[in-house]
Amino acid sequence: MLHMDLEDHRNTCTCGDRVHEINIFEEDVKNIIKFENDILENIAAEENLGRGAKHGVQPRKSTRPPVPLAETAKECKKTSSGFEMSVNQLSELWKYDMTLAHQLMGLPLRDCSAILQEEENMPAMDINSFTRLKTSIKRMWFEAEEIFTARKTFDCGWGLFVREDHDASKRVLTPTSALRMGWIARFPGPENPTHHRYLRSPCQHHGNDFLYLGGPLSLCNYDPHPNLKVDFSISSKEERANFVFVQKTEKLEPGDEVFWTYNISKQEMEDGSKDFYQESEWKLSCCSETDLDLVSNQPPKRVCKRSSQPHKDSVKLKGYRFCTYCGLNAADLKLNMKCHIALKHPSELCAEMSGEENYVPGETPISSKAFLQHLDAVSNAYNTLHNLGYKVLPACHIFEHTGYYCLSPESSEEQREGLLSALDAEAKRAFSKYQIIYARGISKPTKYEHFLKPPNSGYGSVHWIGDRPSSTNFSLSNHPMSQEESEAHLASVKKCIHNLGTMWMILSPTSDHH
Numbered sequence: 001m002l003h004m005d006l007e008d009h010r011n012t013c014t015c016g017d018r019v020h021e022i023n024i025f026e027e028d029v030k031n032i033i034k035f036e037n038d039i040l041e042n043i044a045a046e047e048n049l050g051r052g053a054k055h056g057v058q059p060r061k062s063t064r065p066p067v068p069l070a071e072t073a074k075e076c077k078k079t080s081s082g083f084e085m086s087v088n089q090l091s092e093l094w095k096y097d098m099t100l101a102h103q104l105m106g107l108p109l110r111d112c113s114a115i116l117q118e119e120e121n122m123p124a125m126d127i128n129s130f131t132r133l134k135t136s137i138k139r140m141w142f143e144a145e146e147i148f149t150a151r152k153t154f155d156c157g158w159g160l161f162v163r164e165d166h167d168a169s170k171r172v173l174t175p176t177s178a179l180r181m182g183w184i185a186r187f188p189g190p191e192n193p194t195h196h197r198y199l200r201s202p203c204q205h206h207g208n209d210f211l212y213l214g215g216p217l218s219l220c221n222y223d224p225h226p227n228l229k230v231d232f233s234i235s236s237k238e239e240r241a242n243f244v245f246v247q248k249t250e251k252l253e254p255g256d257e258v259f260w261t262y263n264i265s266k267q268e269m270e271d272g273s274k275d276f277y278q279e280s281e282w283k284l285s286c287c288s289e290t291d292l293d294l295v296s297n298q299p300p301k302r303v304c305k306r307s308s309q310p311h312k313d314s315v316k317l318k319g320y321r322f323c324t325y326c327g328l329n330a331a332d333l334k335l336n337m338k339c340h341i342a343l344k345h346p347s348e349l350c351a352e353m354s355g356e357e358n359y360v361p362g363e364t365p366i367s368s369k370a371f372l373q374h375l376d377a378v379s380n381a382y383n384t385l386h387n388l389g390y391k392v393l394p395a396c397h398i399f400e401h402t403g404y405y406c407l408s409p410e411s412s413e414e415q416r417e418g419l420l421s422a423l424d425a426e427a428k429r430a431f432s433k434y435q436i437i438y439a440r441g442i443s444k445p446t447k448y449e450h451f452l453k454p455p456n457s458g459y460g461s462v463h464w465i466g467d468r469p470s471s472t473n474f475s476l477s478n479h480p481m482s483q484e485e486s487e488a489h490l491a492s493v494k495k496c497i498h499n500l501g502t503m504w505m506i507l508s509p510t511s512d513h514h
């Protein structure tokens with residue numbers, strides 16, 4: 001059950017009456033919600049739920065049990081120095097990879113028009129070796145394509161999936177018959193205009209060199225519980241050490257998404273010492289994606305297969321604590337939710353505090369105390385709704401529970417509007433039928449983009465007045481409040497509960513669609 005830092009909440013209560021007042025307020029919220037619930041039930045019955053969306057993407061499974069992978073730590077130690085080639089040659093291979101991914105696995109054709117600027121420390125590879133390498137790359141895409149395909153996930157960009165028609169008896173991946181799925185090469189540093197392309201899939205550092213992982217494996221999304229075992233040095237021959245081999249470690253079913261750790265441990269991810277780059281860092285204005293199949297002016301169609309009883313699975317969810325900003329399950333990773341929200345979503349918290357639709361991160365200065373007060377209010381709002389028996393789920397999980405697909409980045413305004421309207425109807429239905437509240441942070445999603453996973457921010461994105469808050473202690477007790485401040489804070493807690501609890505009111509902005 002959703003159980004957000006009740007302990008933190010208790011620790012941070014400085015005024016004895018507050019808990020009592022919140023309890024009274026819970027009654028108010030309960031009544032308002034019940035009232036809305038009745039109305040919504042009537043609306044849902046009348047709604048035409050036949051509208052919907054198609055957009056060739058499979059929602060990502062969000063909760064997978066951890067797969068024991070004893071080898072993970074060991075594989076991190078293995079190193080590759082990467083193929084050495086010129087910036088021009090690397091660019092050619094990058095484009096070759098993108099073309100093969102497009103032709104064989106259905107990815108949109110990615111391109112980048114950044115200027116090619118040679119680097120002194122990146123001498124060209126001899127032409128025969130380069131041609132051999134290119135042939136190897138082509139072969140690895142063709143072999144991988146027999147087992148895997150690419151699909152758009154709702155929160156991680158494109159991902160690598162086991163083909164629906166894959167017959168596991170055809171190709172068994174074992175240590176002795178591992179599949180070559182990646183190539184590693186040195187790539188130019190940050191001064192080079194093409195540097196960003198390779199941040200999509202940086203592999204590991206070798207001295208001062210940047211190493212890029214190309215090939216089909218680079219479509220595999222990050223997860224701390226990988227279901228693939230990846231080996232860098234199956235052969236001691238130096239050239240082969242620049243290829244990456246994949247074995248299966250878990251029974252993979254057709255349609256499953258495959259994940260790898262990219263050698264980032266769960267611990268490193270949690271303490272922030274390592275992270276992957278966000279799409280906005282490797283896809284700049286010089287980059288493009290073209291997919292003629294997905295660009296269509298057809299109104300979105302519903303994917304019927306999983307929609308006979310949407311939301312039903314989410315009601316059965318046990319032992320979760322989802323962050324409604326990014327969708328992460330804190331319970332799974334044993335994270336403290338308050339700590340996670342403070343450290344990963346400070347920009348979103350500040351935007352909520354400002355109340356501005358077009359809030360510019362870092363523009364309005366904020367004090368540590370005001371920040372912690374809002375954090376406390378958000379945490380309280382979740383606790384209150386949880387105590388009232390509501391399930392607060394991240395808006396970005398709605399695809400998973402309904403079978404709707406998210407849209408390609410090239411989708412039209414009309415398609416987005418259509419899908420927003422369908423998702424809004426679904427969210428209302430989930431609320432009236434199962435007491436599920438889909439939220440983006442503490443707000444009702446009102447735009448199609450609010451149903452997509454937002455990027456994480458960090459303390460650095462906030463313009464702090466004075467010292468930034470501690471990154472380990474989020475208690476308000478270090479910031480005593482006057483009577484007046486306590487009252488204002490209580491009002492803000494109520495406002496957060498109100499935002500969340502009454503978000504599906506029929507008079508809400510998107511209800512016009514119905």
Ligand SMILES: C[S@@+](CC[C@H](N)C(=O)[O-])C[C@H]1O[C@@H](n2cnc3c(N)ncnc32)[C@H](O)[C@@H]1O
Pocket residue numbers: 155156157158159199200201218219220221222223276277278279
């Ligand atoms: C190696 S690539 C994986 C393929 C990638 N999704 C794509 O569309 O090409 C790594 C990038 O995918 C995204 N990504 C991978 N795993 C992710 C995750 N668990 N959550 C969010 N984004 C993820 C990030 O943009 C990251 O920089």
